[in-house]
Amino acid sequence: MEVDADVLVVGGGPVGLMLACELALAEVRVCVLEQRAARTEQSRALTLHPRSLEILDQRGIVDRFLRRGAPIPVGHFALLEPRLDFSGLDTRHPYTLFLPQAQTEELLEERARELGVEIRRGHVVIEVAESEGGVALWIQGPEGRLRGRARYVVGCDGAASVVRRAIGVGFPGSEATLTAFLGDVEIAEGSDRPASRTGPHGAVLAAPLGEGVYRFVVFDPLRMHATKSEPVTLDELRSSLQRILGTDFGMRRARWLSRFGNATRLAERYRVGRVFLAGDAAHIHFPAGGQGLNVGLQDAMNLGWKLAAAVKGWAPPHLLDSYHDERHPVGRALLRNTEAQTRLIDVSGPGLSLRGVMSELLGIDAVNRYLAGQISALDVVYPPAEGAAAHALCGRRAPDRALEAARGATRLYELLHAGRYVLLDLAGDARIEAAAGALRDRVELVRATVTEPQCELAGVDALLVRPDGHVAWASDAAMRAARADDLTEALARWCGRA
Ligand SMILES: Cc1cc2nc3c(=O)[nH]c(=O)nc-3n(C[C@H](O)[C@H](O)[C@H](O)COP(=O)(O)OP(=O)(O)OC[C@H]3O[C@@H](n4cnc5c(N)ncnc54)[C@H](O)[C@@H]3O)c2cc1C
Numbered sequence: 001m002e003v004d005a006d007v008l009v010v011g012g013g014p015v016g017l018m019l020a021c022e023l024a025l026a027e028v029r030v031c032v033l034e035q036r037a038a039r040t041e042q043s044r045a046l047t048l049h050p051r052s053l054e055i056l057d058q059r060g061i062v063d064r065f066l067r068r069g070a071p072i073p074v075g076h077f078a079l080l081e082p083r084l085d086f087s088g089l090d091t092r093h094p095y096t097l098f099l100p101q102a103q104t105e106e107l108l109e110e111r112a113r114e115l116g117v118e119i120r121r122g123h124v125v126i127e128v129a130e131s132e133g134g135v136a137l138w139i140q141g142p143e144g145r146l147r148g149r150a151r152y153v154v155g156c157d158g159a160a161s162v163v164r165r166a167i168g169v170g171f172p173g174s175e176a177t178l179t180a181f182l183g184d185v186e187i188a189e190g191s192d193r194p195a196s197r198t199g200p201h202g203a204v205l206a207a208p209l210g211e212g213v214y215r216f217v218v219f220d221p222l223r224m225h226a227t228k229s230e231p232v233t234l235d236e237l238r239s240s241l242q243r244i245l246g247t248d249f250g251m252r253r254a255r256w257l258s259r260f261g262n263a264t265r266l267a268e269r270y271r272v273g274r275v276f277l278a279g280d281a282a283h284i285h286f287p288a289g290g291q292g293l294n295v296g297l298q299d300a301m302n303l304g305w306k307l308a309a310a311v312k313g314w315a316p317p318h319l320l321d322s323y324h325d326e327r328h329p330v331g332r333a334l335l336r337n338t339e340a341q342t343r344l345i346d347v348s349g350p351g352l353s354l355r356g357v358m359s360e361l362l363g364i365d366a367v368n369r370y371l372a373g374q375i376s377a378l379d380v381v382y383p384p385a386e387g388a389a390a391h392a393l394c395g396r397r398a399p400d401r402a403l404e405a406a407r408g409a410t411r412l413y414e415l416l417h418a419g420r421y422v423l424l425d426l427a428g429d430a431r432i433e434a435a436a437g438a439l440r441d442r443v444e445l446v447r448a449t450v451t452e453p454q455c456e457l458a459g460v461d462a463l464l465v466r467p468d469g470h471v472a473w474a475s476d477a478a479m480r481a482a483r484a485d486d487l488t489e490a491l492a493r494w495c496g497r498a
Contacts, residue, residue, distance in 0.1 A: 001146050003120065005031040006311045008137060008150040010125045010163050012036070014045075014101065015279030015296035016156030017108035022304025024115035025059070025419040028311045032117060033139060033148070035124040039109065042184075042256050043100035045293040046194075046207055046215065049075065050086060051377035052294045053093035054397065055301045058469045060417040062093070064107050069099030072194065075375045077289060077337075078344035079196045079203050080355060082362050084372040091378060092400055092413075098194060100209060101293060128153055128166040130273050152307055154276045156300070159263075161281035169277065170268040173284075173335070176261025178224040178346060180286075182217045183237040183257045188250030190214050200352060202244040203345055213255055216241060221348040232257035262286035262342050266331050270299075270324040278303055283331040288341035289375045295334050298377060299327050305419060305467035314442065314496035318385070326382040337374060382470055385493055391474035393456065398465045401455050405448040412465065419467045420444050421495055427461035431484040438498030439491060464490055 007023050009016045012034030023030040048056075048065060056062040073095050074083035086094050112119065120141070125148070127138040137148030155163025164171060194207035205217040220240040237257065238248040267282040279296030303323045309315035344354050361367045373379035378397065384390035400413045403424075415422045421443040425432040428447060436445045443464075450457045457463070462483065464473040473490035475483045 003031055003033070003123075003137075003139065003146055003148040005029045005118070005150050007031075007152045007154065007307055008033060008135070008148055009154050009156055010128070010137075011155065011157035011161075011279075011281070012109070012119055012121070013156060013158060013279065014105050014108060014293050015300050016154075017105060017112050018297045019154055019156060019278060019300035019304050020112050020117040020119075021059070021108060021115055022300060022419065023308055024112065024117045026305060026308030026312075028308045030117055031150075032112070032119045033123040033125050033137075034119065034121050037122045037142075039102070039105060041102055042258075043102045043209075044287070045101040045104070045290065046098060047290040047294075048097040048099055048104065049290065049294045049376050050089055050091050050093045050095070051380070051397070052297050053097060054091060054378075054400070054413070055298065055469060057092065057400070058413045058416040059419065060414070061107075061111055064110075065097060065099060065104070068103050068107070069097040071095035072098055075289065075372060076196070077362065077371050077375060078341035078355070078358070079198055079205060080344065080359050080362055082359065082368065084362070084375055085368055086372055086376055088369070089372060089376055089378055090399070091376075096290070098207070104293070125157065125162055128155075128163050128275060130167075130275065135274050151311060152274045152276070154278055154303065154307070155281045156279050156296075158280045159284045161277065163275060164267060164277055164281050167272045167275045169272060171265045172268065173265030174263065176228060176263040178342070179226055179228050179259050179261040180217065180219045180224065180345075181226075181232045181237070181257065181259040182215060183232065183234070183251075184209060184213055184215050184255040185234070185237065185251045186212050186253045186255070187214045188252070190249055197245055198345075198347065198355065199244065200347060202240065202347060204241060204244050214249065214251075218244070219345050219347075220244065221346065224346065224348070226259065228259050228261045230259060232259050260287065262339075264335050264339055266328075266335055270328055270331075271320065276303060276307070276323065282327075283334060285335050285338035286342045286345075288338045288345060291334055291338065291375065291377075294377060295330065298330070298380070301468045302327050308419075309442070309496065316493060316496045319494075319496075322382075330380055333374070391460075391471075391476065391479070393460065393463070393471045393474040396471055398463065398469050398471050399456055401457050402451045403446075403448040404451050405446050409451070410448075413469070415444065415446055416465065416467065416469055418444070421467060421472070422446060422465045424448055424463040424465065426450060426457070426463065429462065429483070432462050432487060435484060435487045435491060439495050442495055443491070462487065464494065466494065
């Protein structure tokens, strides 16, 4: 028996599911191979950040997540006070959404099934090898061995990625030097808001998971040298909480206890031929600042439409490589900030002094805004294509501004629901329509006016927005004379030939 698809996604965690949704939206035949027989009820991540909410908004599905989660107007850097102020960020989602990973995965799976994605549970991928014109996989299924065949394969199979190993991609970095642990426990008393406390005896992050269950994440200098494989006990959790917080909240029963470390690694390449890596398969780090899942979803958003373009045969030559070029630096920045946070969270040695200095710095608005931009991932800018004369908006996330179009009042992210390029004509210039003419299968031309006067689109008269919501090309009055030629060139560079 054989599993056959245009794209086989290995791993049905949040990143694999998100990627599968993107591919299915573009009508690519996609199948997810997931080793687990059923979805896990345990949640490592608990949060979705502003940029992740924006990309879900760009696909018209953010409301499902907002209905389930609770918005918190802050983020954090190494659990420091003051918190990172997300409320002033320039986005429609200026908050952290508190939503356990299990629910994020449930909602992504629901969406994937609506879009017709085939999800094969109980399927363990054992080997992957590129073969002529495609990729071959060896799979252990519930009823025995299977062969898989696809034009492209994406390893979304987590930290111990089999795909990464099979394609020989190095995963350089550092081994864990310390560990922390978490406990999901039933407690007698508590508040309904996440909170944290840090002092000379360590740090604790506490968050309500509902039904009297609390998540405690414990950074205890006396326990930080336990190895990751050493089981966490309820007594260990109790005694750390007593030492750090002076109470164990009358905890009764543990639902889940787990230890994790600060091993930090980045895949050398995100692409080898027809095989790609995304999410934890590409980057691992200490879970500080709540970023891993978020960055993984954003990897998937960057890759999905590019792979779809390749499957459909119109991807310009650089497009598939641009996934590595754009996302690898984001992975590197993620590792850098989580390593810095790890130093700050470890209160043994100079940790407390470092925390004091950093807390003072976080009180400075510009510093707070800078780090909030990083952790929220709103500050990600992709470098312009080589040789392109770039407008200042190029590579940035397109601003979700209110618009008036022929269809009535709308906003930019609503125009992105179908996952196609959007060419916004804000000048009523017939040459823009003419340039897009033959590419209508992948580019949606929208004539509109911006109805928010004081914004970065003031003065912009045309904008090409990529399916992932980043600006590919923009033009303003100063570029008017060369606009048509410039646009034709940009369309060829980004959208391929008709
Ligand atoms: C304690 C802790 C707290 C965290 N908190 C946060 C947070 O608040 N915010 C945040 O953004 N991130 C957080 N993270 C990180 C986040 O959990 C991960 O980054 C995220 O799960 C990565 O998603 P993924 O889909 O890449 O990988 P995974 O979630 O690991 O999914 C990989 C999937 O692949 C499957 N698989 C593996 N091998 C195979 C195979 N050979 N064949 C078939 N299937 C396979 C696995 O069963 C799994 O379902 C936290 C992590 C930890 C440990």
